[in-house]
Amino acid sequence: MSKPSRTSTGSDGTDGVTGAGGADNGAGDAYNIAGGADNGSGGVGKVAGDAASRAPEPGGGSSGKVQSLERAITLLQATADSTPEGETASNLAAQCGLNRATAWRLLSTLEQYGLVERSPVTNRYTIGFAVARMASAAGFDGLIRRAHGTLRRVSEQTGETANLAVVQQLGLTYIDEVTPPVVLSAKWLGRQVPLHATSTGKALLAWLPAEEAESLLAEPLPAYTDTTITDRSRLREDLAKTRERGYSVCVGEMERNLYGVSAPVLGSRGRPFAVVSIWGPQDRVPESRFTALGPLARAAAEEIARAARTA
DSSP states (O other): OOOOOBOOOOTTOOOSBOOTTOTTSHHHHHHHHHHHHHSTTOOHHHHHHHHHHHOOOTTTSTTOOOHHHHHHHHHHHHHHTSOTTOBOHHHHHHHHTOOHHHHHHHHHHHHHTTSEEEOTTTOOEEEOHHHHHHHHHHTTHHHHHHHHHHHHHHHHHHSSEEEEEEEETTEEEEEEEEOOTTOOOOOOTTOOOOGGGSHHHHHHHHHSOHHHHHHTSOSSOOOSSTTOOOOHHHHHHHHHHHHHHTSEEEESSSSTTEEEEEEEEEOTTSOEEEEEEEEEETTTSOGGGHHHHHHHHHHHHHHHHHHHHHO
């Protein structure tokens, strides 16, 4: 392998290794780092990465945190929040505030254990199967435990049912529900619902990239009641309004008598991983209550998102 060219380290902390054919793609990063790290010349990228990984914790390392592990977790989260096509090592490094040498070595280790996958064609990283396997084994107990108190408080404040649904590959599944003792209502636990005909589904669609939202919508959109939005142009307008106000609404669009509002639970990069809903019969949850219930759903979603990040 020919020896890569060198440039001075930039003020942004990125490594000073560039490739002969442009080092911003994933293949360039991998080969440049390998070239700089494997020879005995003390490459700039390796020195910067190793020095950063050996940097002591503030206060003599008494925090109990492992810096390299924190960086790996940050990269894993950034990969999870990337588009379905994945992201390059360079862009992931920039998003996580790491130099490319350090990011590439961490991604290489994560790939070795199946936590991320790298496309041999595009050199973009996506979440690996091992993550899905671990998530499946863990279930949703942790999220339910952190969110249940919030749902209970919302239900008590509003006198209505509060739900939590999680985002899965093909849509949403309800995993927790709190219903006021005096209220008889349908149970939604374990159910999947049409995304275009519920406030829960529209809260998910509104915060997904447009191409992902389109891929989740069947063609044509079936009507469940006379208020179901079946026209794609109208649905796009509804989703735009949803993002603007911060919550979605449903006016009997799947079941004629059920009205409600929903707000997305967003991850660190603004991608929804769950949805909070408040709903009930039309006589108790008319449209006139939406402006009060919507902000409550949004606040509950933000609280659950914080709990999920800090737990």
